[in-house]
Amino acid sequence: MRLIFIDDSGQRSPRRKHLGELVSVGAVIFPENQVxxxxxxxxxxxxxxxMPSGEEFKWKPSRGSWLAGAGGDVVKGMRRRMLEIAGQCGVRTAVVIWDRGRVDWDKEFAANAILSYLYERIEMELKTAEERGVVIADVPGGGSKDHTKWLAEALDLTTVGTTYVKPDCVVMPIVTAPSDHVPHLQLADLVCAATTAAVAGLPHGLELIELLKPLARRNTYGRIGGAGLALFPRDLVDLYFWLFGESEYYKQGRGSPIGPTDSPFSQPGRPFQRHDGLPVAGPDSTVSASH
Structure with a gap:
């Protein structure tokens, strides 16, 4: 049995050129005996x-909380240690990120769409592990009405599935719990938010990439792109090179080259093929790699 904890995040103002507002949802997948x-x-x-016993580990601590006043070194060390512990516990992660700047769907519609994409990756990970699973989500914000609506929409995933994946391995409807009582949901908050920040090109996300990378689930070909991190729309595919150093992206069993190539021209619609979109560090820099 695997227990899967999910949470959402986002970035309104990415640092990478060409990106708009990012909407994301992520999962941390625990072996039952490691919970x-x-x-x-x-x-x-x-x-x-x-840290006081009643306080929650949060990517964005509440104003006036102990964590908000703890100082940058404490927060950075805490984040790194949480990811290290997750690695020691055999946790696998998956994050789905949508760029609303390139496809301006309504935010609520986008949130539901990426939840279905995340669900597909959860099912695929469970099938690979030959395990069953239960999904626990943080209680959605917005009050009881929004909570009820979200649960009704999430129920379709666990009863009908998606176009590509049927609900074979998740054994019951998605349930919710308040994250302040569940440290595993707090890890989901960290993984989703840190990954989204790294995609956005923010330093506090990029500095965690080397700890996020070994946690991310991989496809049959050992690639994180599309498996442990799925970016939509697909013209963002070259970011898998800048984030993880992957030179190929696999879809339906076929690999395609990503990132810089010998060709002096970039393919139309792929803004990150020849540059990571981050501000140039100095006058002699032409390409800056995040990996």
């Missing part, structure tokens, strides 16, 4: 840094 192990390790981390 309690992770909780104990997080309790120990909390004691080490002197």
């Amino acid at each position: 309690a192990v992770y909780s104990r390790a997080i309790d120990h981390l909390r004691s080490e840094i002197g």
Whole structure:
């Protein structure tokens, strides 16, 4: 059995040129026997840094909270340690990110669409592991009416599935829980937000890439692109090169080259084929790689 915890995130103002507002949802997938192990390790981390027992680990701490006043070094160290513990517990992750600047869907529609894409990746990971799973989501914001609506829409995934994946391995409807009581949901918040920040080109996300990379699920060909991180629309495909150093992207069993090539020309519609979109570091720099 695997327990899957999901949360959403976003970035309104990416640093990378060519990107618009990003909407994202992510999952952390735990082996059943590691759920309690992770909780104990997080309790120990909390004691080490002197964090009050009732406070939540958040990517964006609430104003006035202990974490908001703890200082940048404490927060950075906490984030890194959480990801290291997740790796020790055999956690696998998947994040789906939609660029609203390139396809301006209504935000609610986009959120539901990327949830279905995430669900497909959860099902595929469970099939690969030959396991069953239960999905737990953070309680959606907006009050009980929005919560009820979200649960009704999520129910379709676990009863009907999607165009490409049927609900074979997730054994019950998606359930919700308040994240302040569930440290695994707090990890989902970190993974989703940090990955989204890295795609957006923000330093506090990019500095975690080397810890996020070993957690991300991979496809049959060992690639994260499209499996542990799925970017939409697909003309963002070259970001898999700049983030993870991957030179090929596989779709339906066929590999295509991504990132810089010998050709002096970029393909139309692929803004990151020859440059990562980040501000140039100095006058002699022409291409800056995040990986």
